[in-house]
Amino acid sequence: MKNLRTSFPRNERDGRERGIPRLAIALQTAASLLWIAQAALIAIAIGTIADDAGAQAAAWPAAGVFALGLVRAALERAGTTRAYDVARSYLSALRARAAVAVAGRSPLDITRPSSGLVASVLTEQASAIVPYLARFGPLRFRATVVPVAILAIVFVFSWVAALVLLVAAPVIPIFMALIGWRAKAASETQLERVGDMNAFLLDRLRGLATIRAFGAVNRTADSVRANAEDLRISTMAVLRIAFLSSAVLELFASLGVALVAVYVGFHYLGELNFGAWGEKLTLAQGLFILLLAPAFFEPLRDLSSVWHDRAAGEASLEALERLAVPGPAIVGALESVAASEEGPLSVEVVDLAFRHAGTRHPVLDGLNLSIRAGEHVAFMAPSGSGKSTFLALLAGLAEPHAGAILLGGEPMDEANAARLRARIGWLGQPPHIFSGTLASNIALGRPALGRKEIDHAAMLAQIGPLAARRGGAPIGEGGAGLSGGEALRLALARAAAGSRPGLILVDEPTAHLDRATAHEITERLLALAQESTLIVATHDPTLAARVDRIIACPTGALAQVPA
Numbered sequence: 001m002k003n004l005r006t007s008f009p010r011n012e013r014d015g016r017e018r019g020i021p022r023l024a025i026a027l028q029t030a031a032s033l034l035w036i037a038q039a040a041l042i043a044i045a046i047g048t049i050a051d052d053a054g055a056q057a058a059a060w061p062a063a064g065v066f067a068l069g070l071v072r073a074a075l076e077r078a079g080t081t082r083a084y085d086v087a088r089s090y091l092s093a094l095r096a097r098a099a100v101a102v103a104g105r106s107p108l109d110i111t112r113p114s115s116g117l118v119a120s121v122l123t124e125q126a127s128a129i130v131p132y133l134a135r136f137g138p139l140r141f142r143a144t145v146v147p148v149a150i151l152a153i154v155f156v157f158s159w160v161a162a163l164v165l166l167v168a169a170p171v172i173p174i175f176m177a178l179i180g181w182r183a184k185a186a187s188e189t190q191l192e193r194v195g196d197m198n199a200f201l202l203d204r205l206r207g208l209a210t211i212r213a214f215g216a217v218n219r220t221a222d223s224v225r226a227n228a229e230d231l232r233i234s235t236m237a238v239l240r241i242a243f244l245s246s247a248v249l250e251l252f253a254s255l256g257v258a259l260v261a262v263y264v265g266f267h268y269l270g271e272l273n274f275g276a277w278g279e280k281l282t283l284a285q286g287l288f289i290l291l292l293a294p295a296f297f298e299p300l301r302d303l304s305s306v307w308h309d310r311a312a313g314e315a316s317l318e319a320l321e322r323l324a325v326p327g328p329a330i331v332g333a334l335e336s337v338a339a340s341e342e343g344p345l346s347v348e349v350v351d352l353a354f355r356h357a358g359t360r361h362p363v364l365d366g367l368n369l370s371i372r373a374g375e376h377v378a379f380m381a382p383s384g385s386g387k388s389t390f391l392a393l394l395a396g397l398a399e400p401h402a403g404a405i406l407l408g409g410e411p412m413d414e415a416n417a418a419r420l421r422a423r424i425g426w427l428g429q430p431p432h433i434f435s436g437t438l439a440s441n442i443a444l445g446r447p448a449l450g451r452k453e454i455d456h457a458a459m460l461a462q463i464g465p466l467a468a469r470r471g472g473a474p475i476g477e478g479g480a481g482l483s484g485g486e487a488l489r490l491a492l493a494r495a496a497a498g499s500r501p502g503l504i505l506v507d508e509p510t511a512h513l514d515r516a517t518a519h520e521i522t523e524r525l526l527a528l529a530q531e532s533t534l535i536v537a538t539h540d541p542t543l544a545a546r547v548d549r550i551i552a553c554p555t556g557a558l559a560q561v562p563a
């Protein structure tokens with residue numbers, strides 16, 4: 001996780017400005033402005049030919065047009081490449097920040113964003129940000145600078161042509177602002193719907209067996225259909241606005257160019273003998289104005305074509321920024337270190353209090369408790385009394401509201417959490433099995449674990465026969481293809497792999513198992529915990545009878561009861 005740390009700026013405005021590629025803007029604007037010089041040379045070349053000066057006289061302006069074309073292409077290419085580079089690295093930093101914030105959220109925090117939403121925002125929605133930053137920023141600048149430059153030049157030759165452009169131009173930004181405001185709202189709704197749809201689908205796919213078992217397939221299909229229909233409606237709303245904005249801009253741009261052409265045409269016919277500062281426009285001057293008129297509207301039209309990018313991009317940026325807002329976090333969440341010390345850990349709990357986010361009553365209140373290094377204890381208490389919550393607090397998966405936890409005499413705080421957690425073996429309820437092979441589920445990406453360590457852990461947890469039976473066959477998502485007992489053995493192997501844990505925290509390892517399997521898991525667990533401190537939350541008296549001490553936990557406060 002450490003390598004995901006990023007030097008992303010704290011201030012959002014600074015951050016967004018970093019995402020706008022300034023050099024790219026300058027290069028692309030320069031490329032657009034070069035068209036003015038090219039148009040001038042084209043007009044001069046045609047004017048020269050019309051004046052019967054011969055084709056040779058037009059050779060040097062033609063060569064100039066060609067040379068400028070090459071320079072323009074090079075500037076455009078460099079600007080575009082740079083724009084995408086800057087936008088991509090900005091998105092990477094923002095994505096990393098959001099991923100770090102999400103990864104750091106406490107698993108006990110039920111207000112954290114759903115997995116479907118996170119996946120949707122980090123992948124699908126985030127992909128709208130690069131086109132927005134890379135295209136919209138440069139085009140917006142171009143749309144302010146290039147038309148003004150062209151207007152000033154046209155004004156030098158004809159104030160009427162300049163006036164036509166001046167009147168047509170402001171209508172475009174006004175419409176764009178109106179449409180953009182609607183487009184952003186529509187895009188936000190659409191992205192929200194995409195996230196909801198993903199979260200909904202993921203959740204229902206996970207519970208497919210339950211849905212089938214309870215005959216709720218049709219009802220679920222109806223809900224999926226209703227969700228998809230919502231998404232379709234919001235997508236169509238966004239598209240409607242995008243098409244409308246293009247149509248409006250095309251109309252005004254075409255009208256503007258047509259009016260300039262009409263003026264120049266009638267000026268040559270002698271019908272409109274004004275507007276050229278008392279002179280008559282030459283062929284070259286008229287052509288120059290005619291060539292510049294579409295270029296005057298071009299940046300605005302380009303801007304309108306990415307207007308939809310802006311709406312989607314800003315909405316995605318906001319979604320990603322919301323994801324990056326930190327919430328209730330794991331203690332010392334970002335660090336990932338290898339265990340540097342060995343040996344069992346003592347546990348000291350002093351006046352511990354904890355209340356789940358969004359709830360009124362504390363689950364734990366004023367808990368004091370002492371467990372010797374190497375001691376094996378069982379927590380036995382009614383369901384809902386806070387056993388799992390307590391184990392999570394011991395592992396630093398959430399911050400207590402009051403009191404302290406000391407493992408091996410060291411407080412479980414920001415400074416020590418990562419190091420202490422590296423010495424903890426964790427068997428959750430139920431253990432999470434990832435899709436992949438047995439070996440990859442044991443190693444869990446820990447780089448220090450080689451084939452030998454994995455095989456040794458598999459041997460300790462006695463999953464040899466299982467491994468032989470399955471060979472290299474993959475395990476399905478959520479442990480599909482494994483029995484409950486096999487999944488537990490796999491989780492035991494995970495805890496056994498690598499350096500021996502100083503403290504093993506286990507949540508109801510024998511729940512839902514038949515007696516023989518429960519017995520076998522108990523034996524494996526005790527063998528694994530031989531040189532470790534063991535804390536096991538359980539309702540199983542047979543397992544509890546095998547440990548050194550039982551701690552009873554009445555709801556609301558834990559009371560220590562000697563075995």
Ligand SMILES: Nc1ncnc2c1ncn2[C@@H]1O[C@H](COP(=O)(O)OP(=O)(O)OP(=O)(O)O)[C@@H](O)[C@H]1O
Nearest residue numbers: 108109110356363382383384385386387388389390
């Ligand atoms: N993430 C959470 N957010 C809010 N409340 C929670 C959360 N997790 C648990 N609770 C509540 O806290 C209380 C203690 O839950 P916990 O899972 O710690 O009990 P437990 O003793 O382990 O129960 P069981 O034996 O059934 O596993 C319960 O009332 C539960 O509803």
